[in-house]
Amino acid sequence: MAIRHYLIVLLGIFACIANAEAAETDKPKVTFDGFGSLGVSHSSMKSGDYVLDSSIPKGPGLSEDLSFGNDSRIAVHLAADLTPKISAVLQVVSEYHTPNTYEPEVEWANVKYAFTPDLYIRLGRIALPTFMHSDTRDVGYTYVWIHPPLELYRQLPISHSDGVDGMYRVQIGESVNSIKVILYGENTLERENSTSNSKDMWGIFDTIEYGPTTAHIGYQERLASTENSQGVTGPWIRNSDLSLGVQYDPGDWFAISEWIRRESTTRISAMYISGGYRVKKFTPYLTYAQNSPGTFLSGFPPPTANSIRLANRAQSAVSLGVRWDFMKNADLKLQYDQVKLSDNSNGFLANVPTGVILYGAKFHVISAVVDFVF
Amino acid sequence: MVLLLAVPMLASTAHADVVVIVSAKSHITSLTAEQTAKIFLGKASSFPDDSNALPIDQAEGSAIRDEFYSKVVHKNPSQLTAYWAKVIFTGDGRPPAILESNLNVRKAVAKNPNAIGYIDKSAVDKSVRVILAP
Numbered sequence: 001m002a003i004r005h006y007l008i009v010l011l012g013i014f015a016c017i018a019n020a021e022a023a024e025t026d027k028p029k030v031t032f033d034g035f036g037s038l039g040v041s042h043s044s045m046k047s048g049d050y051v052l053d054s055s056i057p058k059g060p061g062l063s064e065d066l067s068f069g070n071d072s073r074i075a076v077h078l079a080a081d082l083t084p085k086i087s088a089v090l091q092v093v094s095e096y097h098t099p100n101t102y103e104p105e106v107e108w109a110n111v112k113y114a115f116t117p118d119l120y121i122r123l124g125r126i127a128l129p130t131f132m133h134s135d136t137r138d139v140g141y142t143y144v145w146i147h148p149p150l151e152l153y154r155q156l157p158i159s160h161s162d163g164v165d166g167m168y169r170v171q172i173g174e175s176v177n178s179i180k181v182i183l184y185g186e187n188t189l190e191r192e193n194s195t196s197n198s199k200d201m202w203g204i205f206d207t208i209e210y211g212p213t214t215a216h217i218g219y220q221e222r223l224a225s226t227e228n229s230q231g232v233t234g235p236w237i238r239n240s241d242l243s244l245g246v247q248y249d250p251g252d253w254f255a256i257s258e259w260i261r262r263e264s265t266t267r268i269s270a271m272y273i274s275g276g277y278r279v280k281k282f283t284p285y286l287t288y289a290q291n292s293p294g295t296f297l298s299g300f301p302p303p304t305a306n307s308i309r310l311a312n313r314a315q316s317a318v319s320l321g322v323r324w325d326f327m328k329n330a331d332l333k334l335q336y337d338q339v340k341l342s343d344n345s346n347g348f349l350a351n352v353p354t355g356v357i358l359y360g361a362k363f364h365v366i367s368a369v370v371d372f373v374f
Numbered sequence: 375m376v377l378l379l380a381v382p383m384l385a386s387t388a389h390a391d392v393v394v395i396v397s398a399k400s401h402i403t404s405l406t407a408e409q410t411a412k413i414f415l416g417k418a419s420s421f422p423d424d425s426n427a428l429p430i431d432q433a434e435g436s437a438i439r440d441e442f443y444s445k446v447v448h449k450n451p452s453q454l455t456a457y458w459a460k461v462i463f464t465g466d467g468r469p470p471a472i473l474e475s476n477l478n479v480r481k482a483v484a485k486n487p488n489a490i491g492y493i494d495k496s497a498v499d500k501s502v503r504v505i506l507a508p
Contacts (some may be wrong), residue, residue: 035464077463108465117419127464133463142460169417174408176417209417211408212448212476251448278433281452328434373459 029081037140039071039369047356048349050365052147053154057096062351069096071146071369073138087112091139098192107160118169125162129180129205131260132216132245140371144276144323146335148288152270155262156241161185161201175210193229198222216245239264253277266294266311283323290316315347316340330372335364391495399487404505407408411447415431416467428468430479430491442492445508
């Protein structure tokens with residue numbers, strides 16, 4: 001289903017609700033919320049752009065001295081309770097992405113049937129819950145950092161799934177165990193000169209919460225292929241993402257760590273560890289994040305020079321920052337990242353001119369962001 | 375000596391003492407802080423005996439609400455907003471309904487055997503039962 005079909009279906013649902021409300025029948029409830037971030041960043045590495053992931057065409061460094069693209073966005077979220085068991089959501093986000101635009105995109109658009117408050121099934125688009133902060137990666141207000149560590153989070157290039165998913169939640173003593181399952185999903189990701197298609201996506205994500213501790217274990221698979229600008233489609237390759245995460249947050253301080261292993265034609269792993277403490281309205285924090293270069297898996301044709309270059313991309317970063325909850329529903333963050341590129345790659349820098357070797361380079365990025373919810 | 379004894383007493387009556395209540399008609403006799411926190415964060419929709427739980431909040435910014443969330447849930451107002459933002463923007467629920475004032479909360483809780491709320495200790499009467507005094 002194309003995006004426009006989702007929008008038509010959901011706008012139709014909301015129109016019915018509006019009609020029902022006007023006729024003053026059994027009133028379904030519609031709520032309107034939103035979130036946004038205004039961020040600016042600067043990088044000392046002038047030979048490439050420090051971008052968060054491959055969807056961002058330009059960033060600080062080579063292209064811009066002060067860049068807004070990495071951490072600025074605005075989103076609206078409509079939710080409707082149609083009946084006690086049926087609800088729908090629609091979330092549209094406007095952020096900077098290829099080719100060079102802030103054109104809004106639909107991130108969530110689904111209808112949910114709740115058998116009980118602890119068991120539901122959904123049809124439509126959901127943001128993928130692959131890693132601990134994946135499905136709220138756009139909502140800066142929900143985490144302390146400027147953005148979730150990119151060495152790990154950019155390893156999954158797709159952000160949503162169109163299909164069927166469900167959740168089952170069970171209380172075991174004082175713990176809560178939520179199991180999310182993607183039964184079937186598809187994704188289409190438009191890049192600058194190609195389209196990445198995913199199908200037969202499925203996944204299982206378990207979150208266990210016990211007091212201040214949250215543990216996450218997830219596994220997701222999909223078949224992905226790339227269609228180039230001439231319309232030629234490459235082979236379907238199985239991609240898998242295994243993730244483990246744990247967070248301890250008793251209130252006054254927190255620590256969180258995640259580790260992932262991703263396999264396609266290569267195997268790559270990434271991790272981060274972060275912690276901070278709260279003093280009045282300030283939360284200073286420290287993060288270490290890194291990814292390992294990809295090792296090629298057997299059973300595929302020999303890699304091209306470009307595939308080797310892409311697989312070799314690795315870097316590590318130490319980040320120091322502070323979040324200030326200066327007013328209700330808004331925060332201000334400042335973060336300093338010291339980045340070190342691996343010994344045989346230019347890391348995840350974009351737009352590096354051909355032939356420029358930045359192996360082993362160290363540089364810093366300074367970012368500031370204001371996040372808000374409404 | 376008399377003055378020194380009087381000062382601490384004045385200090386304690388000026389301070390709110392939050393207690394968690396259910397209707398006197400409810401079968402629930404006590405809950406732990408953890409069980410109460412789960413209900414107010416929407417992580418549990420029923421009491422340990424499997425009966426429906428309907429949490430009722432007080433107004434944002436009120437001292438009693440801040441004290442409840444600090445003592446029982448271990449979240450300050452920004453942490454609570456960040457928590458609910460994660461829930462709302464993943465389509466997973468909404469925060470509890472809000473009633474302004476200890477009196478309104480007590481009356482609503484008294485009427486509904488599924489309701490659970492928090493009020494100042496001084497507002498408790500026989501229509502409600504205290505199940506947690508953090």
